[in-house]
Amino acid sequence: MDSHIRIRHYEGPAGGWGSVQSLFRNALRSRVRLATIDALAHQNKPEGFACVSCAWAKPARPHVAEFCENGAKATFWELTGKQALPEFFATHTVTELRTWDDYSLEAVGRLTHPMRYDHLLDIYEPVSWDLAFEEIGRELRAIRAEDPKKVVFYASGRASLEASYMYQLLARLYGNNNLPDSSNMCHETTSVALPEVIGQPVGSVRLDDFAHADAIFFFGQNTGSNSPRMLHQLQEAAKRGCVIVTFNPLKERGLERFTNPQNPVEMLTGGETKISHRYYQVKAGGDIAALTGMCKALFERERASGGILDHGFIAEHCHGFEDFRVFCEEQSWGVLEKESGLKRTEMEEAAEIYGRANAVMGVYGMGLTQHKLGVTTVQSLVNLLLLRGNIGRPGAGICPVRGHSNVQGQRTVGISEKPDLVPLDRLAELYGFEPPREEGLSTVDACRGILNGEVRAFIGLGGNFLRAVPETGPMEDAWPKMRLTVQVATKLNRGHLFNGDVAYLLPCLGRLEVDMQATGPQTVTIEDSTACFHASKGRARPISEHLLSEPAIIAGIARMALPENPRVPWEEWVADYSMVRDAIEATWPDIFKDFNTRMWTPGGFEKPLSANRREWETKTGKANFKVPEALSASFDSGMHDDVLRLITLRSNDQFNTTVYGYRDRFRGVEGTRMVIFLNPADMARLGVAEGGNVRLETVAADNVTRSVSGLRAVSYDIPEGCCGAYYPECNVLIPLSQHAERSKVPAAKSVPVRLVAEGGGLQLRAAE
Numbered sequence: 001m002d003s004h005i006r007i008r009h010y011e012g013p014a015g016g017w018g019s020v021q022s023l024f025r026n027a028l029r030s031r032v033r034l035a036t037i038d039a040l041a042h043q044n045k046p047e048g049f050a051c052v053s054c055a056w057a058k059p060a061r062p063h064v065a066e067f068c069e070n071g072a073k074a075t076f077w078e079l080t081g082k083q084a085l086p087e088f089f090a091t092h093t094v095t096e097l098r099t100w101d102d103y104s105l106e107a108v109g110r111l112t113h114p115m116r117y118d119h120l121l122d123i124y125e126p127v128s129w130d131l132a133f134e135e136i137g138r139e140l141r142a143i144r145a146e147d148p149k150k151v152v153f154y155a156s157g158r159a160s161l162e163a164s165y166m167y168q169l170l171a172r173l174y175g176n177n178n179l180p181d182s183s184n185m186c187h188e189t190t191s192v193a194l195p196e197v198i199g200q201p202v203g204s205v206r207l208d209d210f211a212h213a214d215a216i217f218f219f220g221q222n223t224g225s226n227s228p229r230m231l232h233q234l235q236e237a238a239k240r241g242c243v244i245v246t247f248n249p250l251k252e253r254g255l256e257r258f259t260n261p262q263n264p265v266e267m268l269t270g271g272e273t274k275i276s277h278r279y280y281q282v283k284a285g286g287d288i289a290a291l292t293g294m295c296k297a298l299f300e301r302e303r304a305s306g307g308i309l310d311h312g313f314i315a316e317h318c319h320g321f322e323d324f325r326v327f328c329e330e331q332s333w334g335v336l337e338k339e340s341g342l343k344r345t346e347m348e349e350a351a352e353i354y355g356r357a358n359a360v361m362g363v364y365g366m367g368l369t370q371h372k373l374g375v376t377t378v379q380s381l382v383n384l385l386l387l388r389g390n391i392g393r394p395g396a397g398i399c400p401v402r403g404h405s406n407v408q409g410q411r412t413v414g415i416s417e418k419p420d421l422v423p424l425d426r427l428a429e430l431y432g433f434e435p436p437r438e439e440g441l442s443t444v445d446a447c448r449g450i451l452n453g454e455v456r457a458f459i460g461l462g463g464n465f466l467r468a469v470p471e472t473g474p475m476e477d478a479w480p481k482m483r484l485t486v487q488v489a490t491k492l493n494r495g496h497l498f499n500g501d502v503a504y505l506l507p508c509l510g511r512l513e514v515d516m517q518a519t520g521p522q523t524v525t526i527e528d529s530t531a532c533f534h535a536s537k538g539r540a541r542p543i544s545e546h547l548l549s550e551p552a553i554i555a556g557i558a559r560m561a562l563p564e565n566p567r568v569p570w571e572e573w574v575a576d577y578s579m580v581r582d583a584i585e586a587t588w589p590d591i592f593k594d595f596n597t598r599m600w601t602p603g604g605f606e607k608p609l610s611a612n613r614r615e616w617e618t619k620t621g622k623a624n625f626k627v628p629e630a631l632s633a634s635f636d637s638g639m640h641d642d643v644l645r646l647i648t649l650r651s652n653d654q655f656n657t658t659v660y661g662y663r664d665r666f667r668g669v670e671g672t673r674m675v676i677f678l679n680p681a682d683m684a685r686l687g688v689a690e691g692g693n694v695r696l697e698t699v700a701a702d703n704v705t706r707s708v709s710g711l712r713a714v715s716y717d718i719p720e721g722c723c724g725a726y727y728p729e730c731n732v733l734i735p736l737s738q739h740a741e742r743s744k745v746p747a748a749k750s751v752p753v754r755l756v757a758e759g760g761g762l763q764l765r766a767a768e
């Protein structure tokens with residue numbers, strides 16, 4: 001094996017000294033600015049700034065240091081002193097940069113100047129903001145005259161409520177609803193599933209509920225890596241006697257044990273809290289079966305001894321109960337065991353824990369949403385909660401854990417391709433125009449449009465669209481056929497290396513930096529995973545004097561691309577963001593009443609949630625039980641022994657396509673991301689040795705070859721028939737057609753693949 005690559009089992013807990021060491025390494029590598037220390041002290045504090053990492057709730061009474069290992073890494077990454085200056089771009093062609101990996105590209109440092117791509121020289125060259133806006137405006141006007149539906153306005157879930165509101169208005173004034181955002185690859189499944197069954201598109205759990213839950217059921221959410229601040233609430237809950245039950249194919253350290261790095265006693269004594277009391281290694285895509293099994297067990301217990309179901313709640317509040325009961329009773333344990341990968345006794349045991357707990361929360365993440373039947377899976381979890389009235393009372397509820405720090409908020413303020421979710425009449429009235437009513441392009445549809453040449457321009461407000469989407473091979477080939485591509489970003493990424501005829505890379509302020517405008521320093525707002533809104537104020541000096549804020553860039557494009565509209569005060573909005581908040585309040589008066597005052601509420605101010613009042617804004621006016629249409633959420637039928645279900649995963653050292661380093665401490669992998677986690681029995685069966693090189697090939701009916709070579713085999717505690725490898729390296733394997741049926745979220749958590757032995761270091765064992 002190469003000398004820098006190490007694979008070993010990590011024995012420590014999540015948090016603890018490992019997390020402190022990891023932080024120091026990252027701080028050194030990022031060459032952070034001095035402002036970082038000040039920044040960390042104000043992270044997630046009232047009067048401070050909202051972390052740019054995950055969307056987890058920010059408590060009213062924060063810990064002394066209300067940040068986690070990964071939140072601090074995100075702060076270091078943004079406040080790096082390193083710069084990607086024009087001289088850097090002058091000496092590296094874009095073609096050369098395409099040979100760099102994701103880590104090296106972002107590690108160059110913060111973007112400092114607006115840049116325009118020169119096709120002849122194959123380099124990015126500095127350009128003035130005025131010229132940039134002028135040309136982008138001219139190009140957009142030309143396409144608009146042809147057909148305004150040919151432009152996509154993508155947003156990654158980080159931009160503030162203010163920037164997001166302005167961005168959706170730009171798209172609608174331009175003439176389309178083509179507003180996909182990262183949520184289309186993420187919790188869109190939630191936004192489709194929850195309104196049908198509980199009448200609201202977001203979760204019902206608030207932070208306070210963690211103090212009242214008797215049991216918390218986790219499905220497909222990797223807290224230790226992806227929302228580590230939640231470990232504080234979990235640790236407190238576990239110490240109080242709350243039972244935590246996890247359903248996850250992989251043994252994830254952050255869901256097993258935790259040492260609070262902010263607790264000196266725990267750090268010195270090596271004290272750790274066991275997080276999960278039960279850990280069920282469900283098959284990828286097996287949750288519908290597991291949940292059905294639990295419900296079946298509950299019905300059996302109810303019949304035997306009674307006292308299990310909340311009959312009063314079901315009679316008063318629910319619809320579809322009888323059909324659901326019959327469905328569960330009809331399923332055979334044999335089939336449920338096969339589809340879930342769990343034993344009947346395990347499903348019965350989980351049901352018993354559920355049945356004994358007074359208040360239960362269902363928490364979930366990408367392990368449920370990124371499947372063919374993701375919507376059904378989320379609704380199956382709601383079925384379980386409804387049986388005992390676990391929605392709309394303290395300590396209970398459904399808790400989708402969102403990703404990007406403002407992804408939920410972007411949807412709230414109108415970034416959506418679905419016109420039904422947006423008060424278009426209100427926008428029409430406020431701004432005196434006729435908004436487009438036709439459904440816009442989701443991420444998957446935008447990819448289709450780019451592949452078939454219908455989409456002519458792509459504007460990206462943050463993110464790394466081309467790297468985060470499925471089918472990256474053909475997507476990279478098709479991308480340059482667009483006329484115009486514009487990327488608003490803080491750091492260079494691979495998505496910036498594929499360019500349309502006219503292409504711009506526009507650098508913006510990060511949320512941690514002072515945003516100085518005509519009326520003074522500005523504050524922005526975000527919404528967290530528990531539907532609370534917070535103010536966020538940057539404190540660090542901007543890395544470059546040439547940066548503009550996201551609102552300023554949006555306004556700059558809008559003023560040049562759109563006809564004059566005196567009712568849309570782009571310039572005044574940029575000068576004073578409180579005026580954008582007034583506009584948001586005018587658009588959604590119920591949600592954002594007194595926005596400019598309430599945004600300072602410690603812990604955030606709450607968005608009203610109807611399900612918490614047990615008012616069900618569904619078609620039936622009730623909370624709906626849903627009978628699943630199938631028991632497997634995956635694309636493959638599970639019929640062929642040599643087809644594995646590939647889970648594409650995040651490491652502890654990345655934030656989506658941003659790779660901070662090559663150390664996945666919790667999974668014991670160092671020095672490389674090109675690994676595949678396999679069950680030892682599958683390795684033996686398929687003749688693959690530890691550390692051997694393998695190639696993965698997608699199994700799909702369309703005859704397209706999709707493969708990734710040079711992955712090293714690592715034996716791991718994962719169910720037979722499932723394997724894991726990192727995102728975004730493996731996105732080439734995901735066919736665009738394999739997405740969640742109703743939400744169109746790419747099915748990144750069970751890609752049917754075949755494993756092919758490669759030469760070079762592979763020690764084949766004779767197949768038994």
Ligand SMILES: Nc1nc2c(c(=O)[nH]1)N[C@H]1C(S)=C(S)[C@@H](COP(=O)(O)OP(=O)(O)OC[C@H]3O[C@@H](n4cnc5c(=O)[nH]c(N)nc54)[C@H](O)[C@@H]3O)O[C@H]1N2
Pocket residue numbers: 053054055070186219220221222223225226227247248249250252282283284285286287364365366367368401402403404647648649650651652654655656657749
């Ligand atoms: N440090 C860090 N923080 C992040 C991010 C990051 O990349 N790095 N990304 C942010 C974003 S945008 C998001 S959306 C969230 C993502 O956070 P998560 O929702 O935690 O997403 P993943 O890490 O992709 O996968 C979650 C878990 O699902 C499990 N899983 C896979 N398939 C199944 C299945 O079929 N059933 C079950 N029950 N489990 C399954 C996997 O083993 C994994 O542990 O985190 C956010 N926070």
Ligand SMILES: Nc1nc2c(c(=O)[nH]1)N[C@H]1C(S)=C(S)[C@@H](COP(=O)(O)OP(=O)(O)OC[C@H]3O[C@@H](n4cnc5c(=O)[nH]c(N)nc54)[C@H](O)[C@@H]3O)O[C@H]1N2
Pocket residue numbers: 106156157158159182183185186187366370403404461462463464465468469488489490491492493508509510511550648649650655656657658727728730731734748
């Ligand atoms: N195979 C597979 N694919 C997946 C997933 C998976 O689990 N498996 N997960 C999916 C999920 S959940 C998500 S959310 C998407 C993520 O998709 P995206 O949100 O598009 O991608 P990110 O990697 O978060 O974007 C990183 C880039 O954002 C830019 N950036 C950072 N901060 C700022 C800022 O403040 N302003 C601006 N303008 N730009 C900024 C930087 O240039 C950085 O390079 O990927 C999805 N793709």
Ligand SMILES: [Mo]
Pocket residue numbers: 182185186187402403404
């Ligand atoms: Mo996400």
